[in-house]
Structure formats: structure tokens, C-alpha cells
Amino acid sequence: MASVSNSDRRLIKRASDFLLERYEPKRHHAAAAVRCGKRSYLSLHLDTSGFDVCAEASAVAKAIVAGEERIDAVVAVLWDGSKGCLPAVVPPCGDCRQLLLEYAPSADVLLCDEEGELLSVKAEELLPYPYRSQGSFKLLDFAKAHESRVKHPKERRVN
Ligand SMILES: [Zn+2]
DSSP states (O other), rough: OOOOOOHHHHHHHHHHHHHHHOTTTTTTTTTEEETTTTTTEEEEEEEOOOOOOOOOHHHHHHHHHHTTTOOOEEEEEEEEOOTTTOOOOEEEEOHHHHHHHHOTOEEEEEETTSOOOOOEEGGGGOOOSSSOTTTHHHHHHHHHHHTTTTTGGGOOOOO
């Protein structure tokens, strides 16, 4: 966990300004910005009747499609359209934490703590027990360790 830099604050401002400009109820209530070196990429949350596409996911995809190989910082902001409020920095959802871990593990993810203070956390720290496709081997090890208590269905006697 670290404090945010001036370039982090500029990234938050860019995401907030973008959301204020492009907000649309029930379609775009969140925006994200990713910084790759001196370039940044902006994107919106896509709300649909079937599934949603998170702003962070579409911003990361935009950067990767543009050829970026390293993402330095990520931020998402949320706004409900209230004229008296400004967009607020929000943490990534579980799916986005997995995405960031796999595509930008060393990126600084900008967050707010419970007191509203901005902070920066490495993407790889946001998901301490991630899904891994090789995790099935661990399940096999677990089954092997408990095989005396677990019987294969074919081994069970049918009465
Ligand atoms: Zn998400």
C-alpha cells in the first residue's frame, strides 16, 4: 500500500471528467482509466440486460489492443448522476481483480479507504487467493491425501 502520486491524481481526474461527460443512466455509470507510460486509456462500464462489461476490463482491453505491454496504474470511478456529487473512486470487482492479476499484476490500483483517503495497492495484492487453472492439481492432491475416506462411485456397493 502506498500513497498516490500527482500522475495518479491526474489519472483519477481524467476518469472522473470522462464519466461526467459520458454518463448515461442504466448504461454508463462507471469509467476507468489506465496509465501505460505517458499514455492513458479511458473506458466506460457497459450496462446491458444480459451482462455488464466493467470499465476496468474494457480500459485494460483497449490498452492491450493498442499494443501496450505494461500497465502502470488503473482507476475506476462511479457516479449516480447526482448533480451535487462527483464521481467516487471505487475498488475493482472480483472479476476485474482476477483480470488485473493476470494482465497487469504490478499495476498500481488506485482506491479509497473507509475514510475516503486515496491509496495505491499493487494489483497482485488485491487477490491473495486467485483462481489458477493449475489449481485442479491441488484438488487432486487433496483427493489423494483423503483417498482412504473418499471412495470412487464405482467402488461403492450398490444394494
Ligand atoms: Zn469489474
